[in-house]
Amino acid sequence: MAASRHIDPEHYQAFRRFLEDSCGIVLGDNKQYLVSSRLGQLMVRESIADLGELVRRVDDRRAAGLRGKVIEAMTTNETQWFRDSYPFAILQDRLFPEFDKGGMSHVRIWSAACSSGQEPYSISMALEEYRARGSRLEAEIVGTDISPAMVAHVRAAHYGGSAINRGLSLDRRKRFFRQVDGDVWEVRPEVRGRVRAHVHNLLESFAALGRFELIFCRNVLIYFSAVSREDILGRMCQQLSPGGYLIVGASESLARHADELEMVRSHGGVIYRRRGTR
Numbered sequence: 001m002a003a004s005r006h007i008d009p010e011h012y013q014a015f016r017r018f019l020e021d022s023c024g025i026v027l028g029d030n031k032q033y034l035v036s037s038r039l040g041q042l043m044v045r046e047s048i049a050d051l052g053e054l055v056r057r058v059d060d061r062r063a064a065g066l067r068g069k070v071i072e073a074m075t076t077n078e079t080q081w082f083r084d085s086y087p088f089a090i091l092q093d094r095l096f097p098e099f100d101k102g103g104m105s106h107v108r109i110w111s112a113a114c115s116s117g118q119e120p121y122s123i124s125m126a127l128e129e130y131r132a133r134g135s136r137l138e139a140e141i142v143g144t145d146i147s148p149a150m151v152a153h154v155r156a157a158h159y160g161g162s163a164i165n166r167g168l169s170l171d172r173r174k175r176f177f178r179q180v181d182g183d184v185w186e187v188r189p190e191v192r193g194r195v196r197a198h199v200h201n202l203l204e205s206f207a208a209l210g211r212f213e214l215i216f217c218r219n220v221l222i223y224f225s226a227v228s229r230e231d232i233l234g235r236m237c238q239q240l241s242p243g244g245y246l247i248v249g250a251s252e253s254l255a256r257h258a259d260e261l262e263m264v265r266s267h268g269g270v271i272y273r274r275r276g277t278r
Contacts, residue, residue, distance in 0.1 A: 242276030
């Protein structure tokens with residue numbers, strides 16, 4: 001499958017259905033080139049002749065390993081430290097102080113679709129900086145992703161090359177990482193210790209994850225169908241404690257959930273608070 005012109009239209013439609021049913025990702029009508037570029041090497045390694053054969057093989061219940069590899073290859077893992085900056089300013093200047101004033105000593109935070117861990121570790125670094133002001137607030141930060149490889153990366157907490165520099169200041173790198181091998185840096189224990197990483201598909205139940213005071217779900221819902229997106233948001237609202245907060249991507253709207261969530265503007269951005277009192 002070296003070029004998109006070799007993809008049979010019927011095979012492409014079958015693959016689109018598989019991808020949406022498996023992980024919620026919706027491919028456009030003309031994304032054959034994306035499928036070719038992301039799956040070409042995998043299909044060569046697995047000796048798969050064309051997309052039709054791939055779909056037939058992943059439909060086999062015994063093909064969980066191949067199915068996981070396909071989903072992983074099609075998943076976008078674009079991320080960086082302190083991405084968009086304003087959510088972390090809101091954390092330090094508004095939400096962490098609010099938790100403190102409410103008499104909370106420990107909060108639970110969920111970083112959904114956390115990729116290789118930059119977001120949950122950025123949250124932990126933000127808390128470390130806030131604690132340096134004299135607070136004793138602590139947190140459990142749960143990072144989840146559909147990709148086992150990404151979750152393994154979070155657990156290893158090692159970053160090198162361009163990944164260590166994207167969005168991370170030299171000062172923060174010195175304070176919160178230690179150099180372990182050449183250009184490889186490891187997250188320090190005080191930051192790393194708050195983060196737990198698990199493989200999780202957003203189409204599946206959230207019940208086992210428990211309740212949270214804060215959920216980050218940024219820049220991932222845009223890849224889902226409207227129906228799946230509303231379902232995920234509705235279930236996330238149920239996982240928030242009353243008075244808890246949901247932070248989504250800047251281009252993602254929660255207008256349909258106005259009965260459950262109220263919009264809060266702060267630091268040039270928008271976050272959402274679940275109605276009710278703690």
